[in-house]
Amino acid sequence: MGKKVVYRLPRKTFDGDKEIHLNDLEEFLVNENQSLKYKVGELKKEDIKLGRLKKDKDEFSIIEPSSIDLIKRYRRGAQIMTLKDAAPIIAKTGINKESLVIDAGTGSGSLASILANIVGEVHTVDINQDHVKVAKKNVEKTNLKNIVFVEKNILEPANFEKEKYDLFTLDISTPWNALDTANKVLKKGGYLVVYSPSITQIQKTVNELPKYLQYLETIEVIERAWKVGEKVLRPETKDHGHTGFLCFVRKL
Ligand SMILES: C[S@@+](CC[C@H](N)C(=O)[O-])C[C@H]1O[C@@H](n2cnc3c(N)ncnc32)[C@H](O)[C@@H]1O
The missing domain is CATH 3.40.50.150 (Vaccinia Virus protein VP39)
Known part of the structure; x- marks a missing residue:
């Protein structure tokens, strides 16, 4: 079964000059045919394809795992x-x-x-x-x-x-x-x-x-x-x- 590494990329916003940190980089290892639940949402299995993906306010990068990732x-x-x-x-x-x-x-x-x-x-x-x-x-x-x-x-x-x-x-x-x-x-x-x-x-x-x-x-x-x-x-x-x-x- 193919696995993918999904990175939820960090997000920040600004309130005037003040930087507000919304979330850290998060890393998941997922089976290609399963969906991924993360803190504030879910990626459907059909979304888990190599490349970049925008979902609501989040951005994801999906890559092949290296041996060390596994x-x-x-x-x-x-x-x-x-x-x-x-x-x-x-x-x-x-x-x-x-x-x-x-x-x-x-x-x-x-x-x-x-x-x-x-x-x-x-x-x-x-x-x-x-x-x-x-x-x-x-x-x-x-x-x-x-x-x-x-x-x-x-x-x-x-x-x-x-x-x-x-x-x-x-x-x-x-x-x-x-x-x-x-x-x-x-x-x-x-x-x-x-x-x-x-x-x-x-x-x-x-x-x-x-x-x-x-x-x-x-x-x-x-x-x-x-x-x-x-x-x-x-x-x-x-x-x-x-x-x-x-x-x-x-x-x-
Ligand atoms: C701490 S673990 C090794 C962890 C391993 N280096 C790793 O990175 O996953 C120690 C292992 O040594 C095995 N062991 C203990 N005495 C042994 C022996 N006389 N011959 C072979 N294996 C032995 C134990 O069963 C145990 O699985």
Whole structure:
């Protein structure tokens, strides 16, 4: 079923010199054959066609969704990796369309999908059937065809091929227990990136790194959105707070 992203464009009016803000930009993901109810009205399904549309006092822009438009609306079974935390994994490891990635655990499939948008193939691993079901349904909503779901325990290296992967992303609560797997499945020069909400999980992982896994750095990405308008210029009041730490390791 085709989906479209519908933007209700912002509106303002003037009372003399005074600017009156009527509504912010609003973004919706809609099925082509369904109508869209928004705060003050409704777009009929026959209105939801690519391009610009005027309806009463509102103006809409209707576009095709990108992969990220779909991924950021995934149903969440487990806690997902955010875009801000996925970005440095891509930038710092230099993965590209040739790269092969192993990702554990799958969770809702968010990180696997963000990476699949960039790399050749992602093998995403989870032991929880329910989580895999949610992730598969999520991925079906995109046009990503390069995600392979593997229902196995990441703690057992024998389940996976040796020296095969360029990147191993590890987002489970006991990452130190998967270091043997990481050591075996990574190619020389490949990266392990551990994502953990707690710094003590990172510390334990770094302290237990085996000989060929070289610790590089740990970072926390703090994102602060700003409100920018003609008369307003300040950080948004809504604070996203802490998500997690990213620990970068390389097989040398
Ligand atoms: C926080 S979620 C991962 C979220 C994922 N990165 C995302 O962006 O959607 C952690 C997942 O790890 C899985 N997991 C925990 N231990 C595992 C193991 N030993 N082998 C494979 N998967 C495991 C859990 O079932 C859970 O789905």
